[in-house]
Amino acid sequence: MYISKLVLKNFKSFEDEHVIKFTKGINFFVGNNNSGKTTIFKAVEFLRNGKHEDGLITSGKKECDCSVEITFSGDDILEIVKENAIKKYRNFVFEENGTQNLRILRSTKSIKNVYTWNNTEQKFENPTGVGTTITALFDAQFVYSDIKNEDYQDFGKTKVVGKLINAITNDFQKSKPYKKFCDAHEETFGNESELFSILSSTSKKIQNVMTEQYGETEVEFKFGLLEMENFF
Structure with a gap:
């Protein structure tokens, strides 16, 4: 699954409606400073997180609708939306241009909601409530040049590098050698x-001493299996 199209409407420096198409694989943005390159990534963040910040709506367009629409494409979309957390999207996958597609939209007029394109009715609907399921549909990690190095040196599972490591090693974590390692850890x-x-x-x-001095206490040794990011 990949982003094949992004539609920005009155979003930051993109006044009125702008359609940006992507190809499968790596895409590059080239342009002068302040030409809107970073805004494209901010738009993806907005659609996923639904956070309203200052300067989100194009200057002079405060009374107009500001929205971000993303089209996901790929033959694996139906397989992805089998998961319980995002199965509501399954009925909105449609065939177009020889592949499966899913269109989603978030607008400042109803910022908590995520709307999904009903290709049969030719309109957007809101089948997913307040939009929390969008974070389960896709993840996006952005590395901005103005963020401190410490933010990328943290290997925690919720951090950029930790998520990348888990994604890259996902197949290995299902492999026989890793399963043998897990079994050996449990045995040991x-x-x-x-x-x-x-x-x-x-x-x-230790428990008896602690209980005598501080009240009822429970002490137990645990040696949990290391998460993948802890190996680095």
Whole structure:
């Protein structure tokens, strides 16, 4: 699944309606400073997160509709929307230009809602409530030059690099070698392991001391399986 088209209407520097088409694979934006390159990425963020910020609507267009529309294309869309969190989108996938498509839109007039294109009725509808399911439909990671390095040195699973690592290694995490690693970890550190038995008496001693001094306390040793990003 990839973004094949972006429609901006009165969004920041894009006055009135602008249609931007993309090709499958890598796309490049080339232009002078302040020509609107970053705005394209901000538009994707707006559609996904629904955050209203200063300067979102084109200057002089405050009374007009400001919206961002994205068309997703790809033969894998129907497979993607099988997930329970986003299955409401399944009825809105349509065939066009030899592939499957899904059109979604968010507008400042009803910023909490995400609208989906009904190709049969030729209109946008709001089948997903307040729009929280849009974050489950697709993720987007942006690396801006004006953000501090520390933001990209954090390998946590909710951070940019952590998400990229999980995405890149997703197939490996389903592989036999990784499953063997997980099984070995459970055998070594799990509740049925020799180590757990050795430490259980120690945890009880610590628990008794803590309970005497601070009140009822529970102490337990746990050796959780490392998340993929923790290996880096």
